[in-house]
Amino acid sequence: MSTTSTTSTRTLVCSVTGAAVVALDGTVLTLAQPALQRDLHTGVAQVQWTGTGYLVAVASLLVLAGRLGDRHGHHRVFALGALGFAAASAGIALAPGIGAVVLLRVLQGVCGALLQPATLGMLRTAYPPDRLTRPIALRTGAIGLAAAAGPLLGGALVSAYGWRAVFLLGVPPTLAVGLLALTVREPHRTAPARARAGGGFPSRARADGESLAPARAGGDLVARVREGRESPVRARAGGDPLGALLLALALGLLVHGLVTLPHPGAGGRAAVTLAASAVAALALVRHERRAPDPLLPPALLRSRPVAAGLAALLAASAALSGTLFVVTYFLQETQRLDPLAAGVRFLPLAVLMVLGAAFCPPLQRRLGPRGAALAGGALLTSGVLVLARLDGGAGAVATGTGAALLGAGFVILMVTATAAIVRHAPEANAGVAGGLQQTAMNTGPALGVAGAALLLALVPGGGFVPAEGAALPALALLAALTLPAALAFPEGRGGPGGGPGGGTRQPGGARRSRRPFCVRS
Secondary structure (H helix, E strand, C coil): CCHHHHHHHHHHHHHHHHHHHHHHHHHHHHHHHHHHHHHHCCCHHHHHHHHHHHHHHHHHHHHHHHHHHHHHCHHHHHHHHHHHHHHHHHHHHCCCCHHHHHHHHHHHHHHHHHHHHHHHHHHHHHCCHHHCHHHHHHHHHHHHHHHHHHHHHHHHHHHHHCCHHHHHCCHHHHHHHHHHHHCCCCCCCCHHHHHHHCCCCCCCECCCCCECCHHHHCCCHHHHHHHCCCCCHHHHHHCCHHHHHHHHHHHHHHHHHHHHCCCCCCHHHHHHHHHHHHHHHHHHHHHHHHCCCCCCCHHHHHCHHHHHHHHHHHHHHHHHHHHHHHHHHHHHHHCCCCHHHHHHHCHHHHHHHHHHHHHHHHHHHHHHHHHHHHHHHHHHHHHHHHHHCCCCCCCHHHHHHHHHHHHHHHHHHHHHHHHHHHHHCCHHHHHHHHHHHHHHHHHHHHHHHHHHHHHHHCCCCCCCCHHHCCHHHHHHHHHHCHHHHHCCCCCCCCCCCCCHHHCEECHHHCEECCHHHCCCC
């Protein structure tokens, strides 16, 4: 086997395994939370932070982590993330109390943020563009299978060995691929290649990435970066750590305020926390407007399909995760099902999420991105409404119907929104667009679960029964927000570009967007 072939194979194994383990970790934890709460003698709000702390850490660092991979090599960053993920997982399995679990989950989230963007970055460096379809398809399929197996596997492990077993599950594979990634030599990228990847630098470039044309690298650099026409290597390497810090503060304080608000006598403290979150968010906006290489490039956010795709993913993932959080507690605490039986009730959701992905491309060709997104949003909202009517005597059919609608709606929205983001992002910001997509997919669950925990606490004694609580009706309204977002998607049907907005490629790699879907200035 040639060196190139060996490198590609090892990279594919690392990418597929890393992405699958992260997906599996998120699904098995949901079924372990009630057992964790009982074993550690803690409350719902504290247990909720085992998921929220991880998600906030991941969401706030994904974009910056992707830039670290561009600078230091995706294999190195992946290895650091995978080995750290394995160590944190082992630590959680041995943790003596809820405080240690939450802190280690946050550390696990930081490592997950390093790992996730690198799973795609490694594939880009190991495979030529015309051979990327197969490895990306394998990675996507592995994520779907992991998400499908998670509830059943998690339920079986918790029932047989307790909640600590679900964290030990991910240690061997992440340790193995972390060590494997260290054996792969990072493909060498020449200075001209880096310049072209940066978004339009002249082909002549020095080793440090600066153009030989002083005027071009000088006064108009900031303007070109802001417009998305260039992303110079010098700026890409530095990233935007202050923007990442402000984003982490805004998200962390927001979720902390939502969790604290229901506690008796904590209203004032929660109000201060939420106000601090708003201040951090405003500071982030102010900083991003002035930063030469902002964490959130304005060119991306001005693109209507990109912004709509991010909004749809945020609302859909929040509604789905919040609903699963509520229904899991209902099945285990009200109906007294064991974790494995509760996992079986969610099986229709898992099956449709795996099988539904294959039907999304023909659905988009028939209905167009806008029609497909509207269908997905309607199915997702219907699923939450069906589950919101469950009472104490609800059977498997009612729960399974709601779960099936959730799975079908979410997978359609996820595939359609992700395609819109990737196709309509300016080329200079394609990597950042991928980071933003993953950020939305991780931030949504954090906010959805936090909001669900808040609403559960507002109805003592009846909050765990969906028909008697306020959580699922509110989450149905959140799911319905995907419908106006879907209206901003392109409506074109047909070819692989998803309609007339796909744009055409010019010699030298530039893209000419057609008028209806160009990036607005």
